[in-house]
Amino acid sequence: MTTAQGVRARARKEVTAAIKDAARRQLAADGAAKLSLRAIARELGMVSSALYRYFPSRDELLTDLIIDAYNSLGEAAEAARDAAADDPPVRRWTTVCEAVRRWALAHPHEYALIYGTPVPGYSAPETTVPAAARVGLVLIGIVRDAHRGSGLADLPLPDELRPEAERMAAELVPDLAPDLPPAVLAALVAAWAQLFGLVGFELFGQFHRVVEDRETFFRHASARLAESVGLRP
Numbered sequence: 001m002t003t004a005q006g007v008r009a010r011a012r013k014e015v016t017a018a019i020k021d022a023a024r025r026q027l028a029a030d031g032a033a034k035l036s037l038r039a040i041a042r043e044l045g046m047v048s049s050a051l052y053r054y055f056p057s058r059d060e061l062l063t064d065l066i067i068d069a070y071n072s073l074g075e076a077a078e079a080a081r082d083a084a085a086d087d088p089p090v091r092r093w094t095t096v097c098e099a100v101r102r103w104a105l106a107h108p109h110e111y112a113l114i115y116g117t118p119v120p121g122y123s124a125p126e127t128t129v130p131a132a133a134r135v136g137l138v139l140i141g142i143v144r145d146a147h148r149g150s151g152l153a154d155l156p157l158p159d160e161l162r163p164e165a166e167r168m169a170a171e172l173v174p175d176l177a178p179d180l181p182p183a184v185l186a187a188l189v190a191a192w193a194q195l196f197g198l199v200g201f202e203l204f205g206q207f208h209r210v211v212e213d214r215e216t217f218f219r220h221a222s223a224r225l226a227e228s229v230g231l232r233p
């Protein structure tokens with residue numbers, strides 16, 4: 001890369017970052033449904049045609065913001081997992097869950113973008129999937145390691161759920177955890193949904209006048225989720 005190319009690349013990176021920062025401010029003020037490239041261009045003192053060279057459409061900007069949010073959340077979960085590497089499995093699980101909650105409370109508008117109300121007219125492309133999967137993969141890895149180490153508690157699997165659980169085991173994690181029983185995969189999917197339900201209820205106000213000591217409540221609930229996937233207390 002020539003010096004001139006390097007300067008252009010740095011300039012493009014800086015402008016792209018400025019556009020995303022302005023978009024995040026707009027998310028905080030007005031929500032994702034009202035995200036406007038023209039408004040961002042005005043804030044940055046750019047003509048709209050110049051901004052479209054970086055993001056040809058609102059949807060492409062939304063996709064970048066969504067991937068950034070998922071990756072930031074995933075990094076927080078992975079850092080928590082690594083920091084608790086020597087802890088028992090239940091503690092590793094709850095440490096990751098608590099990191100997810102802390103990230104959401106610190107980044108409420110980004111959390112709302114990825115786990116809140118869907119944006120009208122927007123459909124997330126497949127390119128968001130790897131980033132979106134990071135927290136789930138961390139939790140699956142903790143359960144897999146426990147299964148291969150101290151073992152998991154036996155989980156019941158109703159006959160009517162068995163075909164779906166076996167499909168999950170075959171399709172969702174064939175490389176990461178091929179030895180996890182179908183009952184555990186089904187429980188993991190349920191726990192993953194319940195984790196983000198707990199965080200969302202707190203963040204979006206559903207716990208108002210219901211749960212006062214929310215940190216203690218969350219810690220207890222995340223430990224129960226650990227037990228629900230077979231981790232031994």
